[in-house]
Amino acid sequence: MSDSPRRGFVIAPGKVVPRYLRDRQDQLAEAGTIEKSKWAVLTVLFVVTGAFGMPLLWRSDRFSRLEKCFWGVIVLAYTAALLYGMVMVIRWSVGDAVK
Structure with a gap:
């Protein structure tokens, strides 16, 4: 050991992103989100979710x-x-079951 002063540095927690997370963030940024395509949003609204997709x-x-x-x-x-x-189909099917 020498008597020379030691130099070091401190990394604040959460300031440096690990490499594996940086790569994942870059992939997600390149892929984009579903909100970036009009056709994707309309497809989700009409085929998948209906009114539940309004926030999208x-x-x-x-x-x-x-x-x-x-x-x-x-x-x-x-x-x-x-x-x-759907209500009409249910009423029709229940009506057939009662007869």
Whole structure:
């Protein structure tokens, strides 16, 4: 051991991202999110979630406010029509079961 002063450095916790996390963050940034594609958002709204996908529509920056209002009304009407159709099928099937 020498008597020379030691030099060191301290890394504050959470300031340096490990390499494996940096690589993952870069991959996610390149892939983008579903909100970046109008067609992906509309597909999710009409095929997968219906009205439950409205937050995805409103979070997307690809749609203008007017487009968001338009698609919001269309999706709500579509969801209401699906629910009405489901109620009618249930009433029909219960009616057949009672007879």
